[in-house]
Amino acid sequence: MVSEEKETILWEVFIQPKNGLSHRHCGSIHAPDREMAILSARNVYSRRGEGQSIWVVRSIDIVSSDPDEKEETFSSDDKIYRHPTFYDVPDDVGHM
Amino acid sequence: MARKQNEKIVSLEEFQEKIDRDEKIEPKDSMPEAYRKTLIRQIGQHAHSEVVGMLPEGNWITRAPTLRRKLSLLAKVQDEAGHGLYLYCAAETLGKSRMEMTQELLSGKAKYSSIFNYPTPTWADIGAIGWLVDGAAIMNQIPLCRCSYGPYARAMIRICKEESFHQRQGYEIMLTLAKGTKAQKEMAQRALNRWWWPSVMMFGPNDADSPNTENSVKWKIKRYTNDELRQKFVDAIVPQAEKIGLTVPDKDLKWDKKRNNGKGGYAYGEINWDEFWRVVRGDGPMNKERISAKQKAWNEGSWVRAAAHAHALKKQTALQAAE
Numbered sequence: 129m130v131s132e133e134k135e136t137i138l139w140e141v142f143i144q145p146k147n148g149l150s151h152r153h154c155g156s157i158h159a160p161d162r163e164m165a166i167l168s169a170r171n172v173y174s175r176r177g178e179g180q181s182i183w184v185v186r187s188i189d190i191v192s193s194d195p196d197e198k199e200e201t202f203s204s205d206d207k208i209y210r211h212p213t214f215y216d217v218p219d220d221v222g223h224m
Numbered sequence: 225m226a227r228k229q230n231e232k233i234v235s236l237e238e239f240q241e242k243i244d245r246d247e248k249i250e251p252k253d254s255m256p257e258a259y260r261k262t263l264i265r266q267i268g269q270h271a272h273s274e275v276v277g278m279l280p281e282g283n284w285i286t287r288a289p290t291l292r293r294k295l296s297l298l299a300k301v302q303d304e305a306g307h308g309l310y311l312y313c314a315a316e317t318l319g320k321s322r323m324e325m326t327q328e329l330l331s332g333k334a335k336y337s338s339i340f341n342y343p344t345p346t347w348a349d350i351g352a353i354g355w356l357v358d359g360a361a362i363m364n365q366i367p368l369c370r371c372s373y374g375p376y377a378r379a380m381i382r383i384c385k386e387e388s389f390h391q392r393q394g395y396e397i398m399l400t401l402a403k404g405t406k407a408q409k410e411m412a413q414r415a416l417n418r419w420w421w422p423s424v425m426m427f428g429p430n431d432a433d434s435p436n437t438e439n440s441v442k443w444k445i446k447r448y449t450n451d452e453l454r455q456k457f458v459d460a461i462v463p464q465a466e467k468i469g470l471t472v473p474d475k476d477l478k479w480d481k482k483r484n485n486g487k488g489g490y491a492y493g494e495i496n497w498d499e500f501w502r503v504v505r506g507d508g509p510m511n512k513e514r515i516s517a518k519q520k521a522w523n524e525g526s527w528v529r530a531a532a533h534a535h536a537l538k539k540q541t542a543l544q545a546a547e
Contacts, residue, residue, distance in 0.1 A: 133529060135323050138316070155379070156313040158322055161536035172309050175302070176386070195252045 136160050138187040141169040143179035151183050159184075243444050248374040251317035259443055262436065263373055264318050266445065271311035272329045272336035276514050278304045280344045281353060289347060296393045297350065303386050310379040317375045330522055332515050338500065339426050341508030348401055348408075348415035354394015356416075356423040356461065362387050363457045364427065367447035376445075395464065402468040409469070416465065417473045424492070425500045427454040433497075455483065458490045 136158040142151035154173050159165035165184040174182070193201055208214050217224055234254040242249070249255055278301050285301065288294035312322055328334035339357055344350060365387065368380040401412035428434055428450040440446040448456075458477075465472050476493030483489030502508065 133323070133526070134533070135321060136529075136533075138322075154382075155310055156316065157309070160532045161539060164532060164536070172306050175299075175306065192252060195250070196254065 137165075139165040139169070139184040140187050140190060141165075141173055142183040142185070143169075143173055144181040144183075145179055147180070151181065154178075156187060157184070240442070243372055243442075246444075247372075248377065249372055250374045258439070260318050262440060262443070262445065263376065264315055264320050266440075267311055267315040267318070267376055268320065268325050268328070269335050269337070271308050271315060271325065272334050273340065274304050274308035274311060275329070276336045276340045276518065277357075278308075279514055279517055280340055280342070280510075281350060283344050284347060284350050287347070288350075293397070300354070300390050300393060303390065307379075307383045307386070310382055311376075314373075314375040314379045326522070330515070330519050332506070335504070337426060338503040338508060339422050341503050341510045341514060342418070342422050343510050346411050346415060348398070348411040349418065351394050351397030351401060351412065352415040352419040354390050354392075355398050355464070356394075356419050357426070358387055358390040358394060359461060360423050360426040360457050362391060363453050363460070367453075368445075370444075370447060372444040395468075398470070399468045402470055412468075413470055416470050420473050421496065421499075422503075424454060424458065425495060427451070427457065429497070429500070430495075455489055458492050459484070462490050 137160060139157050139159060139162075140153060141155050141157055143154050144151040157165055157168045157172055159168050162184060166182055169182050169184055173179070204210065234256060236256055239256055239259070249259075281297060281301050281304075285294060285297055288297050312325060315325060316322060325334070329336070339360075344353070362384065365380050365384050369377055369384055371377045371380065398412050398416070401408040403409075431437060431449045431451045434450050437446065437449055441449065462472055462477065474493045476491065478491055479488060480491035481488045483491065503511070506512075
Protein backbone atom coordinates (compact mmCIF):
# COMPACT_ATOMS: atom_id res chain seq x y z
CA MET A 129 0.00 0.00 0.00
CA VAL A 130 1.25 3.44 -0.86
CA SER A 131 0.64 5.11 2.47
CA GLU A 132 2.90 2.70 4.37
CA GLU A 133 5.90 3.83 2.39
CA LYS A 134 7.81 6.81 3.61
CA GLU A 135 8.46 9.88 1.52
CA THR A 136 11.94 10.06 0.08
CA ILE A 137 14.10 13.10 0.69
CA LEU A 138 13.50 16.10 -1.56
CA TRP A 139 16.58 17.68 -3.15
CA GLU A 140 16.95 20.91 -5.12
CA VAL A 141 18.97 20.49 -8.30
CA PHE A 142 21.45 23.01 -9.73
CA ILE A 143 23.14 22.55 -13.09
CA GLN A 144 26.20 24.28 -14.48
CA PRO A 145 26.01 24.36 -18.29
CA LYS A 146 29.75 24.89 -18.74
CA ASN A 147 32.83 26.24 -17.01
CA GLY A 148 32.64 29.97 -16.58
CA LEU A 149 28.90 29.97 -15.83
CA SER A 150 27.37 29.50 -12.40
CA HIS A 151 25.23 26.56 -11.31
CA ARG A 152 21.60 27.39 -11.86
CA HIS A 153 18.51 26.03 -10.13
CA CYS A 154 16.47 23.82 -12.43
CA GLY A 155 14.06 21.86 -10.25
CA SER A 156 13.91 19.18 -7.61
CA ILE A 157 14.22 15.44 -7.30
CA HIS A 158 13.32 12.72 -4.80
CA ALA A 159 16.08 10.32 -3.69
CA PRO A 160 17.02 8.47 -0.51
CA ASP A 161 20.64 9.67 -0.48
CA ARG A 162 23.02 12.06 -2.19
CA GLU A 163 24.53 9.59 -4.68
CA MET A 164 21.10 8.53 -5.90
CA ALA A 165 20.05 12.18 -5.97
CA ILE A 166 22.93 13.05 -8.30
CA LEU A 167 22.15 10.06 -10.50
CA SER A 168 18.44 10.89 -10.77
CA ALA A 169 19.15 14.58 -11.26
CA ARG A 170 21.37 13.70 -14.20
CA ASN A 171 18.69 11.47 -15.75
CA VAL A 172 15.88 13.94 -15.25
CA TYR A 173 17.56 17.30 -15.87
CA SER A 174 20.38 16.59 -18.30
CA ARG A 175 19.27 14.30 -21.10
CA ARG A 176 20.53 16.59 -23.84
CA GLY A 177 23.91 17.76 -22.64
CA GLU A 178 22.43 20.63 -20.60
CA GLY A 179 25.23 20.47 -18.07
CA GLN A 180 28.64 19.31 -17.07
CA SER A 181 28.29 19.63 -13.31
CA ILE A 182 25.37 19.05 -10.94
CA TRP A 183 24.78 20.17 -7.35
CA VAL A 184 22.06 18.69 -5.19
CA VAL A 185 21.04 20.24 -1.87
CA ARG A 186 18.44 18.97 0.54
CA SER A 187 15.43 21.27 0.14
CA ILE A 188 15.00 21.62 3.90
CA ASP A 189 18.55 22.93 4.21
CA ILE A 190 17.81 25.98 2.09
CA VAL A 191 17.21 29.04 4.22
CA SER A 192 15.14 31.71 2.56
CA SER A 193 14.20 35.30 3.25
CA ASP A 194 10.59 36.13 3.99
CA PRO A 195 8.73 36.98 0.76
CA ASP A 196 6.37 39.24 2.71
CA GLU A 197 9.28 41.39 3.81
CA LYS A 198 10.59 42.06 0.32
CA GLU A 199 10.29 45.81 0.75
CA GLU A 200 12.02 45.99 4.11
CA THR A 201 14.72 43.56 3.04
CA PHE A 202 15.49 44.75 -0.45
CA SER A 203 14.33 48.32 -0.86
CA SER A 204 17.07 50.66 -2.07
CA ASP A 205 14.93 53.49 -3.38
CA ASP A 206 16.39 55.76 -0.70
CA LYS A 207 19.95 55.03 -1.79
CA ILE A 208 19.99 56.37 -5.30
CA TYR A 209 23.60 57.56 -4.78
CA ARG A 210 24.60 53.92 -5.25
CA HIS A 211 23.82 54.15 -8.93
CA PRO A 212 26.12 55.77 -11.56
CA THR A 213 23.36 57.99 -12.95
CA PHE A 214 23.25 59.90 -9.62
CA TYR A 215 26.48 61.66 -10.52
CA ASP A 216 26.62 64.56 -13.01
CA VAL A 217 29.54 64.44 -15.40
CA PRO A 218 29.83 66.76 -18.44
CA ASP A 219 28.83 65.09 -21.70
CA ASP A 220 32.12 65.88 -23.41
CA VAL A 221 34.01 63.76 -20.88
CA GLY A 222 32.84 60.82 -22.96
CA HIS A 223 32.04 57.36 -21.69
CA MET A 224 32.71 56.83 -17.99
CA MET B 225 7.86 15.91 2.41
CA ALA B 226 5.54 18.81 1.83
CA ARG B 227 7.07 22.25 1.89
CA LYS B 228 5.92 24.84 4.31
CA GLN B 229 3.57 27.31 2.71
CA ASN B 230 3.07 30.96 3.29
CA GLU B 231 -0.19 31.16 5.18
CA LYS B 232 -0.53 34.90 5.20
CA ILE B 233 -3.86 35.92 3.78
CA VAL B 234 -3.66 38.00 0.66
CA SER B 235 -6.69 39.92 -0.51
CA LEU B 236 -8.07 38.91 -3.89
CA GLU B 237 -7.80 42.49 -5.13
CA GLU B 238 -4.17 42.81 -4.10
CA PHE B 239 -3.37 39.49 -5.75
CA GLN B 240 -5.21 40.38 -8.94
CA GLU B 241 -3.30 43.65 -9.19
CA LYS B 242 -0.05 41.73 -8.99
CA ILE B 243 -1.22 39.36 -11.73
CA ASP B 244 -2.38 42.28 -13.87
CA ARG B 245 1.09 43.83 -13.58
CA ASP B 246 2.35 40.55 -15.10
CA GLU B 247 4.31 39.72 -11.98
CA LYS B 248 5.06 36.04 -11.49
CA ILE B 249 3.94 34.21 -8.37
CA GLU B 250 6.63 32.17 -6.64
CA PRO B 251 6.19 29.28 -4.16
CA LYS B 252 6.67 31.25 -0.95
CA ASP B 253 4.51 34.19 -2.00
CA SER B 254 1.11 34.42 -0.41
CA MET B 255 -1.69 33.48 -2.79
CA PRO B 256 -5.45 32.93 -2.57
CA GLU B 257 -6.40 29.39 -1.64
CA ALA B 258 -8.45 29.01 -4.83
CA TYR B 259 -5.42 29.88 -6.97
CA ARG B 260 -3.31 27.30 -5.12
CA LYS B 261 -6.02 24.65 -5.47
CA THR B 262 -6.57 25.31 -9.16
CA LEU B 263 -2.85 24.99 -9.82
CA ILE B 264 -2.43 21.84 -7.74
CA ARG B 265 -5.29 20.24 -9.65
CA GLN B 266 -4.07 21.35 -13.07
CA ILE B 267 -0.36 20.62 -12.57
CA GLY B 268 -1.16 17.31 -10.88
CA GLN B 269 -3.39 16.21 -13.77
CA HIS B 270 -0.76 17.35 -16.20
CA ALA B 271 1.94 15.33 -14.41
CA HIS B 272 -0.26 12.23 -14.28
CA SER B 273 -0.96 12.62 -18.01
CA GLU B 274 2.75 12.59 -18.81
CA VAL B 275 3.25 9.49 -16.70
CA VAL B 276 0.24 7.56 -18.02
CA GLY B 277 1.16 8.79 -21.49
CA MET B 278 4.17 6.47 -21.41
CA LEU B 279 1.91 3.41 -21.49
CA PRO B 280 0.33 3.51 -24.98
CA GLU B 281 3.74 4.12 -26.56
CA GLY B 282 5.69 1.81 -24.28
CA ASN B 283 3.49 -0.87 -25.81
CA TRP B 284 5.47 -0.53 -29.07
CA ILE B 285 9.08 -0.17 -27.88
CA THR B 286 9.90 -3.86 -28.31
CA ARG B 287 8.15 -3.97 -31.69
CA ALA B 288 9.44 -0.79 -33.32
CA PRO B 289 10.14 -1.58 -37.00
CA THR B 290 13.79 -0.41 -37.05
CA LEU B 291 16.55 0.32 -34.58
CA ARG B 292 16.32 4.03 -35.43
CA ARG B 293 12.62 4.07 -34.59
CA LYS B 294 13.24 2.13 -31.41
CA LEU B 295 15.89 4.59 -30.23
CA SER B 296 13.60 7.55 -30.90
CA LEU B 297 10.67 5.94 -29.15
CA LEU B 298 12.75 5.02 -26.12
CA ALA B 299 14.04 8.59 -25.90
CA LYS B 300 10.52 9.96 -26.27
CA VAL B 301 9.06 7.73 -23.58
CA GLN B 302 11.95 8.63 -21.28
CA ASP B 303 11.20 12.31 -21.93
CA GLU B 304 7.57 11.76 -20.89
CA ALA B 305 8.78 10.32 -17.59
CA GLY B 306 11.03 13.36 -17.16
CA HIS B 307 8.16 15.72 -17.97
CA GLY B 308 6.02 14.00 -15.35
CA LEU B 309 8.79 14.58 -12.81
CA TYR B 310 9.27 18.27 -13.70
CA LEU B 311 5.56 18.75 -13.18
CA TYR B 312 5.28 16.79 -9.93
CA CYS B 313 8.13 18.94 -8.67
CA ALA B 314 6.21 22.11 -9.64
CA ALA B 315 3.07 20.83 -7.88
CA GLU B 316 5.09 19.99 -4.78
CA THR B 317 6.14 23.62 -4.43
CA LEU B 318 2.45 24.32 -3.73
CA GLY B 319 2.46 22.07 -0.69
CA LYS B 320 1.15 18.77 -1.99
CA SER B 321 3.42 15.78 -1.39
CA ARG B 322 4.62 13.43 -4.10
CA MET B 323 3.26 10.45 -2.18
CA GLU B 324 -0.18 12.00 -2.00
CA MET B 325 -0.21 12.59 -5.75
CA THR B 326 1.02 9.06 -6.46
CA GLN B 327 -1.68 7.68 -4.21
CA GLU B 328 -4.40 9.63 -6.02
CA LEU B 329 -3.22 8.35 -9.38
CA LEU B 330 -3.06 4.74 -8.24
CA SER B 331 -6.44 4.83 -6.53
CA GLY B 332 -8.07 6.25 -9.65
CA LYS B 333 -9.08 9.43 -7.81
CA ALA B 334 -6.87 11.73 -9.89
CA LYS B 335 -7.71 12.52 -13.47
CA TYR B 336 -5.30 12.49 -16.39
CA SER B 337 -5.82 13.32 -20.05
CA SER B 338 -8.46 11.02 -21.54
CA ILE B 339 -6.45 10.67 -24.72
CA PHE B 340 -4.33 8.01 -23.04
CA ASN B 341 -7.35 5.80 -22.53
CA TYR B 342 -7.33 4.85 -26.20
CA PRO B 343 -5.44 1.77 -27.47
CA THR B 344 -2.46 1.60 -29.87
CA PRO B 345 -3.21 -1.46 -32.03
CA THR B 346 -0.75 -0.69 -34.87
CA TRP B 347 2.65 0.92 -35.40
CA ALA B 348 0.90 3.78 -37.20
CA ASP B 349 -0.80 4.69 -33.92
CA ILE B 350 2.64 5.64 -32.60
CA GLY B 351 3.03 8.01 -35.56
CA ALA B 352 -0.44 9.43 -34.98
CA ILE B 353 0.22 9.97 -31.27
CA GLY B 354 3.45 11.88 -31.89
CA TRP B 355 1.94 13.98 -34.64
CA LEU B 356 -1.54 14.66 -33.22
CA VAL B 357 -1.41 14.06 -29.48
CA ASP B 358 1.94 15.72 -28.96
CA GLY B 359 0.88 18.36 -31.48
CA ALA B 360 -2.19 19.14 -29.40
CA ALA B 361 -0.14 19.04 -26.21
CA ILE B 362 2.32 21.57 -27.64
CA MET B 363 -0.55 23.86 -28.65
CA ASN B 364 -1.77 23.72 -25.05
CA GLN B 365 1.65 24.01 -23.48
CA ILE B 366 3.26 26.89 -25.36
CA PRO B 367 0.99 29.50 -23.73
CA LEU B 368 1.62 27.81 -20.36
CA CYS B 369 5.27 28.88 -20.65
CA ARG B 370 3.93 32.35 -19.75
CA CYS B 371 1.71 31.12 -16.93
CA SER B 372 1.64 33.33 -13.83
CA TYR B 373 3.00 30.61 -11.54
CA GLY B 374 6.80 30.62 -11.87
CA PRO B 375 7.66 26.94 -11.26
CA TYR B 376 4.91 25.76 -13.65
CA ALA B 377 6.02 28.20 -16.36
CA ARG B 378 9.66 27.12 -15.98
CA ALA B 379 8.74 23.44 -16.18
CA MET B 380 6.71 24.15 -19.32
CA ILE B 381 9.64 25.89 -21.00
CA ARG B 382 11.80 22.79 -20.53
CA ILE B 383 8.97 20.55 -21.69
CA CYS B 384 8.16 22.54 -24.83
CA LYS B 385 11.81 22.55 -25.86
CA GLU B 386 11.84 18.76 -25.70
CA GLU B 387 8.39 18.12 -27.17
CA SER B 388 9.10 19.43 -30.62
CA PHE B 389 11.18 16.34 -31.38
CA HIS B 390 8.20 14.22 -30.33
CA GLN B 391 5.87 15.72 -32.88
CA ARG B 392 8.44 15.59 -35.65
CA GLN B 393 9.24 11.92 -35.03
CA GLY B 394 5.50 11.13 -35.14
CA TYR B 395 4.96 13.02 -38.37
CA GLU B 396 7.98 11.33 -39.91
CA ILE B 397 6.49 7.92 -39.10
CA MET B 398 3.20 8.93 -40.75
CA LEU B 399 5.02 10.38 -43.76
CA THR B 400 7.04 7.20 -44.23
CA LEU B 401 3.95 4.99 -44.01
CA ALA B 402 1.98 7.29 -46.32
CA LYS B 403 4.74 6.97 -48.93
CA GLY B 404 4.93 3.19 -48.46
CA THR B 405 2.87 0.31 -49.79
CA LYS B 406 -0.90 0.53 -50.15
CA ALA B 407 -1.32 -1.43 -46.92
CA GLN B 408 1.05 0.92 -45.05
CA LYS B 409 -0.79 3.98 -46.30
CA GLU B 410 -4.09 2.46 -45.22
CA MET B 411 -2.65 1.72 -41.82
CA ALA B 412 -1.61 5.37 -41.48
CA GLN B 413 -5.07 6.56 -42.57
CA ARG B 414 -6.81 4.27 -40.09
CA ALA B 415 -4.61 5.53 -37.28
CA LEU B 416 -5.46 9.12 -38.25
CA ASN B 417 -9.14 8.15 -38.23
CA ARG B 418 -8.81 6.70 -34.72
CA TRP B 419 -6.84 9.58 -33.20
CA TRP B 420 -8.34 12.64 -34.89
CA TRP B 421 -11.44 13.16 -32.76
CA PRO B 422 -9.89 12.18 -29.44
CA SER B 423 -7.08 14.70 -30.22
CA VAL B 424 -9.58 17.44 -31.03
CA MET B 425 -11.27 16.67 -27.70
CA MET B 426 -7.97 17.05 -25.83
CA PHE B 427 -8.60 20.79 -25.51
CA GLY B 428 -11.55 20.08 -23.24
CA PRO B 429 -15.19 21.15 -23.35
CA ASN B 430 -16.42 24.10 -25.39
CA ASP B 431 -15.82 27.44 -23.68
CA ALA B 432 -19.47 27.76 -22.71
CA ASP B 433 -19.24 24.47 -20.79
CA SER B 434 -15.85 25.01 -19.20
CA PRO B 435 -16.42 26.27 -15.66
CA ASN B 436 -12.73 26.60 -14.74
CA THR B 437 -11.73 28.72 -17.70
CA GLU B 438 -12.85 32.12 -16.42
CA ASN B 439 -10.76 32.17 -13.25
CA SER B 440 -7.82 30.54 -14.99
CA VAL B 441 -7.77 33.23 -17.65
CA LYS B 442 -8.19 35.97 -15.06
CA TRP B 443 -5.25 34.60 -13.05
CA LYS B 444 -3.17 34.14 -16.20
CA ILE B 445 -2.82 30.43 -15.69
CA LYS B 446 -4.48 29.97 -19.06
CA ARG B 447 -3.81 32.46 -21.83
CA TYR B 448 -6.26 31.07 -24.40
CA THR B 449 -9.61 29.34 -24.07
CA ASN B 450 -10.22 25.71 -25.05
CA ASP B 451 -11.94 26.64 -28.32
CA GLU B 452 -9.23 29.11 -29.31
CA LEU B 453 -6.55 26.45 -28.89
CA ARG B 454 -8.66 23.84 -30.67
CA GLN B 455 -9.01 26.15 -33.66
CA LYS B 456 -5.23 26.69 -33.80
CA PHE B 457 -4.73 22.93 -33.71
CA VAL B 458 -7.15 22.17 -36.52
CA ASP B 459 -5.69 24.97 -38.65
CA ALA B 460 -2.17 23.61 -38.14
CA ILE B 461 -2.89 19.93 -38.70
CA VAL B 462 -5.17 19.98 -41.77
CA PRO B 463 -2.46 21.19 -44.21
CA GLN B 464 0.04 18.75 -42.67
CA ALA B 465 -2.34 15.88 -43.40
CA GLU B 466 -2.88 17.10 -46.97
CA LYS B 467 0.87 17.30 -47.46
CA ILE B 468 1.28 13.57 -46.88
CA GLY B 469 -1.88 12.59 -48.72
CA LEU B 470 -3.98 11.61 -45.71
CA THR B 471 -7.55 12.70 -45.11
CA VAL B 472 -8.83 14.21 -41.88
CA PRO B 473 -11.94 12.17 -41.02
CA ASP B 474 -14.43 15.02 -40.79
CA LYS B 475 -16.93 15.49 -43.62
CA ASP B 476 -17.85 18.93 -42.31
CA LEU B 477 -14.30 20.23 -42.48
CA LYS B 478 -14.09 23.24 -44.78
CA TRP B 479 -12.28 26.55 -45.11
CA ASP B 480 -14.23 29.35 -43.50
CA LYS B 481 -12.92 32.81 -44.23
CA LYS B 482 -14.82 34.31 -41.29
CA ARG B 483 -12.84 32.34 -38.68
CA ASN B 484 -9.94 33.81 -36.69
CA ASN B 485 -11.38 37.34 -36.92
CA GLY B 486 -11.62 37.27 -40.67
CA LYS B 487 -8.16 35.81 -41.26
CA GLY B 488 -9.74 32.50 -42.15
CA GLY B 489 -9.59 29.06 -40.57
CA TYR B 490 -11.14 25.63 -40.80
CA ALA B 491 -14.69 25.00 -39.73
CA TYR B 492 -15.00 21.52 -38.28
CA GLY B 493 -17.82 19.13 -37.45
CA GLU B 494 -19.69 18.48 -34.23
CA ILE B 495 -17.64 16.89 -31.45
CA ASN B 496 -19.12 13.84 -29.76
CA TRP B 497 -19.19 15.16 -26.20
CA ASP B 498 -21.01 12.07 -24.95
CA GLU B 499 -17.96 10.04 -25.82
CA PHE B 500 -15.69 12.65 -24.22
CA TRP B 501 -17.55 12.57 -20.89
CA ARG B 502 -17.89 8.79 -20.97
CA VAL B 503 -14.09 8.42 -21.19
CA VAL B 504 -13.50 11.15 -18.57
CA ARG B 505 -15.83 9.27 -16.21
CA GLY B 506 -13.74 6.12 -16.57
CA ASP B 507 -15.52 4.19 -19.26
CA GLY B 508 -13.03 4.55 -22.12
CA PRO B 509 -11.46 1.59 -23.94
CA MET B 510 -8.33 1.51 -21.76
CA ASN B 511 -9.09 3.29 -18.44
CA LYS B 512 -8.92 0.15 -16.33
CA GLU B 513 -5.84 -1.21 -18.07
CA ARG B 514 -3.94 2.04 -17.60
CA ILE B 515 -4.56 2.23 -13.86
CA SER B 516 -3.86 -1.44 -13.32
CA ALA B 517 -0.58 -1.12 -15.27
CA LYS B 518 0.44 1.76 -12.96
CA GLN B 519 -0.56 -0.24 -9.86
CA LYS B 520 1.39 -3.25 -11.08
CA ALA B 521 4.49 -1.13 -11.75
CA TRP B 522 4.18 0.51 -8.32
CA ASN B 523 3.77 -2.80 -6.51
CA GLU B 524 6.52 -4.55 -8.39
CA GLY B 525 8.86 -1.60 -7.80
CA SER B 526 8.24 -1.66 -4.06
CA TRP B 527 11.33 -3.79 -3.29
CA VAL B 528 13.49 -1.39 -5.31
CA ARG B 529 12.34 1.56 -3.22
CA ALA B 530 12.81 -0.44 -0.01
CA ALA B 531 16.31 -1.48 -1.10
CA ALA B 532 17.25 2.10 -1.97
CA HIS B 533 16.16 3.27 1.49
CA ALA B 534 18.00 0.40 3.18
CA HIS B 535 21.14 1.17 1.20
CA ALA B 536 20.96 4.87 2.11
CA LEU B 537 20.48 3.99 5.78
CA LYS B 538 23.37 1.49 5.79
CA LYS B 539 25.75 4.03 4.27
CA GLN B 540 24.64 6.73 6.67
CA THR B 541 25.20 4.40 9.62
CA ALA B 542 28.66 3.44 8.36
CA LEU B 543 29.50 7.12 7.92
CA GLN B 544 28.42 7.96 11.47
CA ALA B 545 30.40 5.03 12.88
CA ALA B 546 33.52 6.28 11.11
CA GLU B 547 33.22 9.79 12.52
